[in-house]
Amino acid sequence: METRELRYFVAVAEELHFGRAAQRLGIAQPPLSRAIGGLERRLGALLLERGSRGVTLTAAGEVLLREARAALDAVEAAERRTRRAALTAAGHPTVILAAKAGASGELLAKLLDAYAAEPGAVAVDVLLCGPGEQAGVLRDGRADVALLHRPFDDLAGFDTEDLHTEGQVAVLPAGHPLATRPHLRLAEVTDIPDLPLPRWPRPDGTFPNGPGPKVRDHTQLTQLIALGRACAIVPEAIRTSLHEGLTAVPVPDSPRVTTVIAWPPHSRSTAVAGLVRAATAL
Amino acid sequence: METRELRYFVAVAEELHFGRAAQRLGIAQPPLSRAIGGLERRLGALLLERGSRGVTLTAAGEVLLREARAALDAVEAAERRTRRAALTAAGHPTVILAAKAGASGELLAKLLDAYAAEPGAVAVDVLLCGPGEQAGVLRDGRADVALLHRPFDDLAGFDTEDLHTEGQVAVLPAGHPLATRPHLRLAEVTDIPDLPLPRWPRPDGTFPNGPGPKVRDHTQLTQLIALGRACAIVPEAIRTSLHEGLTAVPVPDSPRVTTVIAWPPHSRSTAVAGLVRAATAL
DNA sequence: GGGCGGCGATACCGCCCGGGTATCACTCCT
DNA sequence: AGGAGTGATACCCGGGCGGTATCGCCGCCC
Numbered sequence A, B: 001m002e003t004r005e006l007r008y009f010v011a012v013a014e015e016l017h018f019g020r021a022a023q024r025l026g027i028a029q030p031p032l033s034r035a036i037g038g039l040e041r042r043l044g045a046l047l048l049e050r051g052s053r054g055v056t057l058t059a060a061g062e063v064l065l066r067e068a069r070a071a072l073d074a075v076e077a078a079e080r081r082t083r084r085a086a087l088t089a090a091g092h093p094t095v096i097l098a099a100k101a102g103a104s105g106e107l108l109a110k111l112l113d114a115y116a117a118e119p120g121a122v123a124v125d126v127l128l129c130g131p132g133e134q135a136g137v138l139r140d141g142r143a144d145v146a147l148l149h150r151p152f153d154d155l156a157g158f159d160t161e162d163l164h165t166e167g168q169v170a171v172l173p174a175g176h177p178l179a180t181r182p183h184l185r186l187a188e189v190t191d192i193p194d195l196p197l198p199r200w201p202r203p204d205g206t207f208p209n210g211p212g213p214k215v216r217d218h219t220q221l222t223q224l225i226a227l228g229r230a231c232a233i234v235p236e237a238i239r240t241s242l243h244e245g246l247t248a249v250p251v252p253d254s255p256r257v258t259t260v261i262a263w264p265p266h267s268r269s270t271a272v273a274g275l276v277r278a279a280t281a282l
Numbered sequence C: 001g002g003g004c005g006g007c008g009a010t011a012c013c014g015c016c017c018g019g020g021t022a023t024c025a026c027t028c029c030t
Numbered sequence D: 001a002g003g004a005g006t007g008a009t010a011c012c013c014g015g016g017c018g019g020t021a022t023c024g025c026c027g028c029c030c
Helices: A003-015 A018-025 A029-043 A059-089 A105-116 A134-139 A186-190 A218-226 A236-241 A270-280 B003-015 B018-025 B029-043 B059-089 B105-116 B134-139 B186-190 B218-226 B236-241 B270-280
Strands: A048-050 A055-057 A094-100 A123-129 A145-150 A159-166 A168-173 A232-235 A246-251 A257-263 B048-050 B055-057 B094-100 B123-129 B145-150 B159-166 B168-173 B232-235 B246-250 B257-263
Touching: A003 A018, A003 A029, A003 A059, A003 B059, A018 A029, A029 B059, A055 A059, A059 A094, A059 A134, A059 B003, A059 B029, A059 B059, A094 A134, A094 A270, A105 A123, A105 A145, A105 A236, A105 A270, A123 A134, A134 A145, A145 A270, A159 A270, A168 A218, A168 A236, A218 A246, A232 A236, A236 A246, A257 A270, B003 B018, B003 B029, B003 B059, B018 B029, B055 B059, B059 B094, B059 B134, B094 B134, B094 B270, B105 B123, B105 B145, B105 B236, B105 B270, B123 B134, B134 B145, B145 B159, B145 B270, B159 B270, B168 B218, B168 B236, B218 B246, B232 B236, B236 B246, B257 B270
Parallel strands: A094 A123, A094 A145, B094 B123, B094 B145
Antiparallel strands: A048 A055, A145 A257, A159 A257, A168 A232, A168 A246, B048 B055, B145 B257, B159 B257, B168 B232, B168 B246
16 A cells, blocks of 8 residues: 555545545545545455445544554654654754643753753754644654643553653632632532533544533633633643633542653654653653 | 655665665666665655665664654554454454464463453454564554563553563473572573573564574474573463473572553454453453 | 536546666775 | 676656546435
8 A cells, every 4th residue: 555545545534525635635536536446446345435425434444544544644754753863863963842832831841951951962842732732743753752641642652651740720710709719529610500611622623512612722721711711620730820810729539640751662762762861850 | 755665665774785675576676776766865865875885774764764664564554454344344353363372371261261251252363473573463453452571572552451470480401400499590590501592583583693592483492492402581371381301490580571462552443442351350 | 307516436648657678887806 | 907796877668647528326406
């Protein structure tokens, strides 16, 4: 199988429409139909169910979509990492660290300081991501190492080291009746009728159904909370960067959050190793 | 990057010789040279150092070799798993379990029994591998789930559950002076001058340098020990299948071995989930 | 119910690119 | 100096990929 075929299939599987997929790929529809047809013939499997109203995925198609995404990420990672290795060899060593925007700010600063103090430390580019983007960024080679948060982020397929575990707090508008309580139970927070929990995007960019407002980053979130339109449960490290007008109340029975440092399992980079060493020694 | 290019590069990187690589790929040498040249041009990186006596890998080439192997495994896995998903949908559900030939025999039997007793259990094909082959078999989709042994096997990139931990024993010819000892220290076993430890193949099929005989599986190993040409340190579970003429002596200070069940991180197969459940419940 | 619009498949064509053969350029080694 | 070995280059050919035109099929709707 060629990556071209995989890219074509992923496009069709995501659009569920040959015409739109062809447009997205920048080719005409007929060669796309033929490519998918050939793929199905060689695999001996029907991947798409053609109805008169667009197409749907078969079970085999679902499997191929998942696997093809992983394979294409691996191919892209190969390309990116090779390019970066060439730059490193040419005397511009750099390591790209992915971190969630608005989270672990203090830990991140300490880590960068600690690593910079090591002998042989190289320049660290920090790549700030929206929630949930980091695993993908690490998988497809845009980053070399990442700070992730269990149990929120998907750690599957990475090597990791735990760095820090903390409880979570509810963030409420300062004037809210519950804001003066010394602590809250999880069920109390999820049930506030006028302050729904926000909805975060899934990895594919769509949002789950529900009452809460859609948010993509912590800025939107804090703004919505300050406006009295939502509340949220976040790791307590957020407290150090809490705006005015917001109050954090501990939620002892919420799941504890662990910050981990993660890297692709076959990384041989000394810079990544150095960052991991610095992180675990914090 | 197309998989064709990756396959070409891996062939050259492994053979370190354009002519032989071309032969292995079933093409002529000139198109191979051109393909690699084009790859280097597009990546903007020199991958191979051309000397008059064959070629050597640059640092970027080393990176691409590692990444390309991973990417090609992912592509192959996509192909295999899709084929198997189509068969499953067509009413032939099967799950392929990889196990090291000659190890964990008893555990494997118990696992198969326990899983078969579950409601909805499907047929399990057992794929017996040589030592070190299993991770690759799982990575490229030839197997769905595997029994591996920490710290021997490379668990990087898989989800795992620990099943069982055991000590190791030294296997000696029955008549050997040390065979009557109640236990041995690790240093004593590695230093027996007339019974060297054997050499196992690396993942790429080559052997490390050293005095011991080359072995590829446990049959060869037991035979060599029975002939008085080697000794070995193996998990104590081997005792249940020890031939006559061989003696096992505990080595308390050798590293303990954990049998784990491993599966690709994004597996959605209910059969794999069932096997893992049965295994952890043992 | 027949025309129409939307969608995917098919037919056919042209061109680029991947592969083949022949040959060159360079470097060791004798 | 000559020859063997190795990778690069020159040149040609054919298959495959992509393009346009069109068909077949199914809903829909006036």
